[in-house]
Amino acid sequence: MSIPLVDSKPLVALDHVSHSFDNGRIVALKDVSLAIHEGDSLAIVGASGSGKSTLILLLCGIRVPITGRVLWKGNPVTDAQAWTDLRRSEIGIVFQEFNLFPTITARENIEVAMFGTGRGSRERRRRAEAALDTVGLSARATHLPHELSGGERQRVAIARSIINDPALILADEPTGNLDSVNAAAILDLLFEIKRARGATLVLVTHEPSYAERCARQIRIKDGNVYEQQRANRARKEAM
Amino acid sequence: MNHPALAFRNLRRRPARSVLTALGVALAVGSFITLYGLSRSVQENVQQSFEERGTDLTVRRRGVAEPFGGTMPQTIIPEIAKIPGVAAVSGQLLSFAATDNDDHVLAFGWAADSFYWDTVPLLEGGLPKPDEPKAALIGKDIARTLDKHVGDDITLLGEKFHIVGVTNYSSIINRNAVIVELADLQEVTFRSGAVTFISVKLDQPGDSGEADRISNAIESLGQFTVTGSGGALQNDSLIGLLSAVSSAMAWIALLMGVLMVLNTLLMAVLERTREIGILSAVGWSKQRIMGALVIEGFILSALGSAAGIVIGVAGSRLLSAIPAIGRYIAVRPTPGLIAATAVAAIILGILGSLYPAWVATRASPADALERA
Numbered sequence: 001m002s003i004p005l006v007d008s009k010p011l012v013a014l015d016h017v018s019h020s021f022d023n024g025r026i027v028a029l030k031d032v033s034l035a036i037h038e039g040d041s042l043a044i045v046g047a048s049g050s051g052k053s054t055l056i057l058l059l060c061g062i063r064v065p066i067t068g069r070v071l072w073k074g075n076p077v078t079d080a081q082a083w084t085d086l087r088r089s090e091i092g093i094v095f096q097e098f099n100l101f102p103t104i105t106a107r108e109n110i111e112v113a114m115f116g117t118g119r120g121s122r123e124r125r126r127r128a129e130a131a132l133d134t135v136g137l138s139a140r141a142t143h144l145p146h147e148l149s150g151g152e153r154q155r156v157a158i159a160r161s162i163i164n165d166p167a168l169i170l171a172d173e174p175t176g177n178l179d180s181v182n183a184a185a186i187l188d189l190l191f192e193i194k195r196a197r198g199a200t201l202v203l204v205t206h207e208p209s210y211a212e213r214c215a216r217q218i219r220i221k222d223g224n225v226y227e228q229q230r231a232n233r234a235r236k237e238a239m
Numbered sequence: 240m241n242h243p244a245l246a247f248r249n250l251r252r253r254p255a256r257s258v259l260t261a262l263g264v265a266l267a268v269g270s271f272i273t274l275y276g277l278s279r280s281v282q283e284n285v286q287q288s289f290e291e292r293g294t295d296l297t298v299r300r301r302g303v304a305e306p307f308g309g310t311m312p313q314t315i316i317p318e319i320a321k322i323p324g325v326a327a328v329s330g331q332l333l334s335f336a337a338t339d340n341d342d343h344v345l346a347f348g349w350a351a352d353s354f355y356w357d358t359v360p361l362l363e364g365g366l367p368k369p370d371e372p373k374a375a376l377i378g379k380d381i382a383r384t385l386d387k388h389v390g391d392d393i394t395l396l397g398e399k400f401h402i403v404g405v406t407n408y409s410s411i412i413n414r415n416a417v418i419v420e421l422a423d424l425q426e427v428t429f430r431s432g433a434v435t436f437i438s439v440k441l442d443q444p445g446d447s448g449e450a451d452r453i454s455n456a457i458e459s460l461g462q463f464t465v466t467g468s469g470g471a472l473q474n475d476s477l478i479g480l481l482s483a484v485s486s487a488m489a490w491i492a493l494l495m496g497v498l499m500v501l502n503t504l505l506m507a508v509l510e511r512t513r514e515i516g517i518l519s520a521v522g523w524s525k526q527r528i529m530g531a532l533v534i535e536g537f538i539l540s541a542l543g544s545a546a547g548i549v550i551g552v553a554g555s556r557l558l559s560a561i562p563a564i565g566r567y568i569a570v571r572p573t574p575g576l577i578a579a580t581a582v583a584a585i586i587l588g589i590l591g592s593l594y595p596a597w598v599a600t601r602a603s604p605a606d607a608l609e610r611a
Contacts, residue, residue: 057605057608060520062519062520062604062605062608063605081524084519084522084523084524084525085522086522087519087520087521087522088521088522088523089522093520093521095517095520095608099513099514099517099520099608101514101517102252103248103249103251103252104240104245104248107240108240108245111240112240112245112518112521113521113522115242115523115527116522116523116524116527121240121241124240125240160521164522
């Protein structure tokens with residue numbers, strides 16, 4: 001079952017998208033249509049290998065659908081450079097693995113995401129420091145990633161993802177490598193940022209309690225996407 | 240934080256590899272400067288040597304392979320002197336001659352009436368007197384090397400020559416030469432009536448058309464080649480071979496340096512596949528990712544070139560310090576050669592980084608990110 005594309009222009013949408021691997025032998029997504037509107041919070045749940053990460057990568061153009069289209073604000077995006085521009089300006093991505101550059105400091109890791117935005121080095125530095133302040137890591141600006149804890153590294157990754165004020169934050173199991181205390185803190189931070197900035201949040205998670213904090217939940221199973229019922233708490237988080 | 244700083248940090252990640260690569264480039268640049276400088280210095284030093292003695296044209300036996308081996312009959316000199324526009328002609332016999340202490344020197348044999356004698360700068364002593372047997376002038380450097388003074392004897396090919404003066408030439412070949420009467424050198428080298436070079440002074444040395452006419456006239460006299468003073472060894476096959484070998488070795492060294500840059504960056508790209516995927520994920524274009532790799536190549540080759548200049552200059556001095564070389568060739572790489580080599584190495588380093596950079600952009604960011 002696929003969720004039909006709604007008439008009003010969503011921020012990002014999949015229109016009858018299918019994706020597979022190994023020359024079609026492994027099907028990740030089957031004819032999926034999905035609309036995500038501005039301000040939405042959407043949780044993607046499903047078993048390991050069900051296609052959650054593939055869906056995230058399709059939503060930011062890192063993967064290209066085998067069939068179907070991905071639309072940004074109603075317009076199909078097919079050009080790799082257009083996706084690159086969107087990832088630089090409109091889409092922030094947080095990974096489970098943190099994915100920080102090991103040879104540069106926390107602040108510089110954030111600055112890297114501003115290369116190509118036309119901002120000068122002073123402005124990049126100022127914004128990176130502000131982002132670190134937002135995630136509560138001002139004091140760790142000059143630390144290298146290996147000098148930070150797992151939770152701190154993920155905060156840096158979150159700061160990097162929001163540095164260009166993206167409309168869409170894609171978080172692919174951002175708490176997967178953290179203990180429960182840090183995981184809860186990271187999740188709080190993501191929702192706090194989403195609320196403060198009015199951004200759209202797509203969260204991939206295995207944890208049902210985390211998924212419930214989102215206004216919408218979808219489950220991926222056998223390549224199909226199923227919408228879950230909304231929880232009361234989620235409505236609160238989404239407001 | 241900017242691109243060069245990021246590139247520099249990436250290179251610092253593998254300090255040993257980066258330093259070794261830069262050192263490889265440095266050795267390549269240093270070798271290029273030294274070897275190329277050596278091959279060019281041979282020609283330049285010969286040119287300086289002839290120019291210092293006031294030669295406009297140099298006549299050699301045509302088709303002779305070795306620089307000092309081909310001789311011409313002395314009898315041709317009066318024939319050349321008859322050509323209109325020729326002011327003076329002088330034959331010269333050259334020979335590497337065994338001397339004292341198992342050493343060797345370059346000996347010049349000049350005819351008694353040669354115009355060369357008119358321009359000899361003397362540091363001490365005087366010119367050989369007419370009909371003074373076995374008299375020699377020695378250059379100031381060889382005088383110092385062999386610790387010889389006016390009044391001493393110097394042995395050439397087993398014959399003793401009496402030192403009557405020390406010359407004060409500035410070109411390195413002349414500073415290390417021993418000058419004797421042509422007949423004396425012909426006698427000790429068993430080359431009676433033979434000369435190696437014939438030097439010609441022209442009435443109008445600045446008139447190239449006149450020089451060409453006289454050159455053609457001389458060449459029509461027999462199997463002779465006429466060149467300007469600087470081209471005395473221009474078509475010499477041994478010098479050509481030396482230049483070709485030096486140049487080939489120099490270019491091979493430089494290309495090996497480029498391959499080191501390519502190899503290092505290719506390894507870096509393969510190691511950093513995931514990071515390149517992250518750069519793509521945060522909105523870096525392929526061109527920007529390529530540019531970042533090229534900057535790393537630029538830094539490696541620029542640092543290597545800077546160190547290579549030092550190595551090249553030091554290597555040239557070391558070569559010049561070897562008596563067998565330094566007595567006849569001052570290996571002095573010109574600023575132009577140094578600059579051109581450094582620029583070439585940097586450009587080649589950048590070119591060498593293009594392939595790894597291209598490989599980096601070919602990687603699928605999705606595959607890179609999903610790689611554990």
